[in-house]
Amino acid sequence: MRNKLVVGNWKMHGRLATNPGLLDAIRSGISTQTAKSAGVVVQVALCLPYPYLAQARQSLEGSSMAWGAQDVSEHDQGAWTGEVSGSMLADFCCRYVLVGHSERRSFFAETDAIVAAKFAAAQRAGLIPILCVGETLVEREAGVTHDVITRQLDAVLAVNGSAAFVRAVVAYEPVWAIGTGKTATPAQAQEVHAAIRGRLARESADLGNRLQILYGGSVKPSNVADIFSQPDIDGGLIGGASLVAVDFLAICAAA
Numbered sequence: 001m002r003n004k005l006v007v008g009n010w011k012m013h014g015r016l017a018t019n020p021g022l023l024d025a026i027r028s029g030i031s032t033q034t035a036k037s038a039g040v041v042v043q044v045a046l047c048l049p050y051p052y053l054a055q056a057r058q059s060l061e062g063s064s065m066a067w068g069a070q071d072v073s074e075h076d077q078g079a080w081t082g083e084v085s086g087s088m089l090a091d092f093c094c095r096y097v098l099v100g101h102s103e104r105r106s107f108f109a110e111t112d113a114i115v116a117a118k119f120a121a122a123q124r125a126g127l128i129p130i131l132c133v134g135e136t137l138v139e140r141e142a143g144v145t146h147d148v149i150t151r152q153l154d155a156v157l158a159v160n161g162s163a164a165f166v167r168a169v170v171a172y173e174p175v176w177a178i179g180t181g182k183t184a185t186p187a188q189a190q191e192v193h194a195a196i197r198g199r200l201a202r203e204s205a206d207l208g209n210r211l212q213i214l215y216g217g218s219v220k221p222s223n224v225a226d227i228f229s230q231p232d233i234d235g236g237l238i239g240g241a242s243l244v245a246v247d248f249l250a251i252c253a254a255a
Contacts, residue, residue, distance in 0.1 A: 003041040004228070004255040005169065005212050005235040007130060008242025009070060009098065010048050019052055023059035025245035033253055034064055042235075042255045045096050046242065047130075050084055053092040061093070068096030068127070071104060074117035076124065086125025097122045098237075099129040100152070102175045112155035119156050123164060130169045130214070130237065131156060133196070137176035146195050153199050162203035169212045170196055171237040177217030179239060186226045189215050193232035221250035228254050 008026075023046075030044050045066040048056050056067040073083035089097060099122060100115035110118075115131070122129040133152040135145045149172070156164075172192050174184050184192075193213050201208025215227055216237030227233060235255055241247040 002210065002212055002234050003043055005043045005045070005214060006248075006252050006255050007044075007068075007096065007169075007171075007214065007235070007237050008046045008248055009101075009216075009237055009239050010046065010052075010242060011070070011103075011239060012049060013243055014049060014052050016052070016055065019055055020059060022243070022245055023056060026248060027060055027063050027065060029245060029249040030065055030252060031063065033249070042252060044252055047096060047098055053089070053094065057092055066095040067092075068094045068098070068130075070098045070101065072097045072099065072118055072122050072125075072127070072129075074114060074121050076121065086121050086127055089127060090125045095128055096130055096169070097127045098171075099131050101132045102134055102173055102178060106175070112152055113159075115152070116156045116159040119164070119168070120160050123160070123167065128167055128169060130171050132171045132173050132216070132237070134173040134175050134178075134217075140174065140176060145192060149192060149196060150199055153196065157203070162200065162207060165200060165203075165207055165211060169214060170200075171214040171216050172196060173216040173237060179218070181218055183218045183223055183227075184215070186230050189227060190230035190232055193230065197232050219251060221247055221254070224251045224254040 047068045047070050069089050073085050076085055099118045104110045119129045133149050135148040139148050177183050196213055197208050200211050212234040214235045214237045215233050219236045219238050220241050
């Protein structure tokens, strides 16, 4: 049986002065939930902006929680001003890193090839990449959702091979539902998650069964139970709600 995973994505939010309050509240709440949920394994992680990784490590080290970054360079070192390598993230004991988030793909012109290279770079540094895939509203209305998702997965498979997904997570985030207040219906989300699992299962039945696939896109306490109850949804990649401790903890409790 796959464990549930809930990952908070702070995006470009946070301040040194206010982060400790949020981090401590989440850590304390997760500790309390863990004590009450005998036999249920829910993994929780936070992906923060680079400047706050040291702070996250200081606050969360020794807890059951993990932390990570929101992006990683495709390059390991060298004359790449402004880039942050996987080994640098590993220095801060990051476990996860987001790769291919739709905001990186759309606003920073990251191609499928770049995403595949970043996926590889993350794994070279011992990090677990959370590969984000998803379609735009135009693509969904055109009926090509599965084609888009398959293309995004195949680009990573072509470079890294199916074995790389043994130590990876996939997050389905329909672009039209990120930060818009719109959410895919549980049935819509389940359909795409099943397709993702099916694509990886064609490479290896065991891999398809084991792969953790998260849903992201305006997940909040009021809709999370129905989303997490779907058979192929193994947790969530949470944006805005991860910045409010009570909301994030409610989502973790639902998992």
